[in-house]
Amino acid sequence: MDVKSATKAIRSGDPASIYVLYGTEKYQIQQFTEMLKAQVIEEEHQDFAVIPYDLSETPIEAVVEEAETVPFLVPRKLIIVRDTSLFTAGKESKIEHQVDRLITYMDNPADYSTIVFLAQGDKLDERKKLVKAVKKQAVVLAFAPLSGEELVQWIVKLAKQREVTFDAGAADTLISYAGTELQTLSAEVDKLCLFAGKGGVIRRADIESLVARSTEQNVFALVEELANLRLEKALALFYELLKQREEPIKIAALIARQFRIMIQVKELGQQSYSQQQIASQLGLHPYAVKIAGEQARKFEADRLRKILSHLSELDYQMKTGAVDKVLGLELFLLRLGA
CATH class of the missing domain: 3.40.50.300 (P-loop containing nucleotide triphosphate hydrolases)
Incomplete structure (x- = not known):
């Protein structure tokens, strides 16, 4: 059953x-x-x-x-x-x-x-x-964790129970801001529904102004902007993280983690693993696997390995003082975005 x-x-x-x-x-x-x-x-x-x-x-x-x-x-x-x-x-x-x-x-x-x-x-x-x-x-x-599509449907259904609807693509935007944890998403949907009011519509702009991204979600968005060659937006997210007093070494580690996931998803996908199987194998939420797969398609496997190698070298340089931490990470983003 x-x-x-x-x-x-x-x-x-x-x-x-x-x-x-x-x-x-x-x-x-x-x-x-x-x-x-x-x-x-x-x-x-x-x-x-x-x-x-x-x-x-x-x-x-x-x-x-x-x-x-x-x-x-x-x-x-x-x-x-x-x-x-x-x-x-x-x-x-x-x-x-x-x-x-x-x-x-x-x-x-x-x-x-x-x-x-x-x-x-x-x-x-x-x-x-x-x-x-x-x-x-x-x-x-x-x-078990909901798949990417199920997660979006769950959010839409939750809002519908409060007689509020999500604009096209807005549920995906909410996930990109709040993450995949259901309790957090439920609280954010409650807040957005109160803002929209009964019979209202939740739009992307509402989410962008009302929902705060976590550090992990900001880095996730930063990598997404880099994957789409939107360097200006990626740098804006990087500067926002610095304003929040996030440690550059931590930011670099989270960027490296996302690129590592992209390589793993790409390799397992080539071995005909399903999204759910990859999520189980890597201990990730299926939605994170879906997005990582979409990002990975924009890079060749060799390119991803080179990026990880550069991040490993940058991590060593930052920790040994060979390069200024902020400047080193900024130059890495500029080279990658170019």
């Missing part, structure tokens, strides 16, 4: 007894949990019927015992369990958990309890007996 199907079942009054949620998109996991809480537990009962547990402090058998206990004064209970070790690899728990108690419970779960496990990891450990059991008897949902 996927997230969309699980959401539909919950909204139609047919929630599962046990959910296991995992993945990189913590904001979406939080939103799903809040939706489940709102659908399963009436608002006036939430103080008594929503019970949190942390398996770093409480054994799993205590959670099972809670699930088996008939709720008091409420028709149903929702048990939200934070986990860092039972379902994922790596961390070992300081508490000894009797996982067989949970496996046995899954054969005959209480119809008045819903358990939601929030697994802290990008993926589950398929070797574990418990993971094999939940995959057969519970609803296991992965929350």
Whole structure:
């Protein structure tokens, strides 16, 4: 079952007894949990019927015992369990958990309890007996990063819920300013919707005047301008970063990182890797891979390697005092833009 199907079942009054949620998109996991809480537990009962547990402090058998206990004064209970070790690899728990108690419970779960496990990891450990059991008897949902197109659609949908629309290309502009973190994007959409007002339209100019770029996003935009041979705009972004008292060595390192990503995306793309596969391989958001791929197409692979080599030499010169840091980076940008 996927997230969309699980959401539909919950909204139609047919929630599962046990959910296991995992993945990189913590904001979406939080939103799903809040939706489940709102659908399963009436608002006036939430103080008594929503019970949190942390398996770093409480054994799993205590959670099972809670699930088996008939709720008091409420028709149903929702048990939200934070986990860092039972379902994922790596961390070992300081508490000894009797996982067989949970496996046995899954054969005959209480119809008045819903358990939601929030697994802290990008993926589950398929070797574990418990993971094999939940995959057969519970609803296991992965929350992976949205692709570039999905991210734009998510932003547009969020604004539409507030009766506001995005002008053509404005959602992409927002991502280029605010990044791909959903919680940050949600806050920025809220702000822009308040500015536009009900029935209003959010335009690129609104985003440019209302949304502040982070250092990483400024460097990302700087490289984009260089890739498009817009030297004047690239230098303007560089001077803006200096006004913000950013260290030139840090700026150079972030530029080098972006060019390194471009090389990696280009090479993996030539090996027929998909956008999602490249993102997973490099530990990047799919949208960042999409943009890096578009930038990389404007450079030959050899040219990208030479640029990285020049950045490596510049880094050495700046750190040893062989060149003034600001002047050295400025000259590099001028040569690259030319």
